[in-house]
Amino acid sequence: MAEEEGSWDTTCEEWLISEGYCYAAGLAQLEDGAFYAAAPVADEAGWGFIHKEDHEESILQDDMSEKKMTVNEAACLKKVADTGKAPPEGLWLGGVKYTVTQYDAKFESGDHTFVKIFANRPKKGVSIMVTSTQVICGFYDEEKGQTAGNCTKATIAFAEYLAGLGH
Secondary structure, eight states: OOSOTTHHHHHHIIIIITTSSOSEEEEEETTTOOEEEEEOOGGGHHHHHHOOOSEEEEEEOTTSOEEEEEEOHHHHHHHHHHHSSOOTTOEEETTEEEEEEEEEEEEEETTEEEEEEEEEETTEEEEEEEOSSEEEEEEEEGGGTOOHHHHHHHHHHHHHHHHHTTO
């Protein structure tokens, strides 16, 4: 990407956090789903909200039994970005499980077409926009006065910006 290493954290903060629509944000490469930028930038707080190293979780199975599974959050995000469906262990970001509730493989905004995904949990959620090479995640929390609509609006605007830069 054209900007210097580290400045993408600040760019995420400017587009998604500064107006108060999201409490956390991340940018990942579509190629592997691994985050390389996070916001808020101060004290690297964003990383604590959006990413957790591989972790083991008890995952409810179709037969109502539980199975221990290792969760790789980058692989979860990549699967959702590629298919709109969570992997068997679910969509985990920052050590928190989200439920994918919306998927639009051909969402049009401005001159661009994106993959638009929405996932939530009680009073929280993540709006995910996929460009040709990037995965943008904006996280909202109703208890912080944020709404799904404003979070999604901000992630769409950031996706249009990145697409305009060729990403």
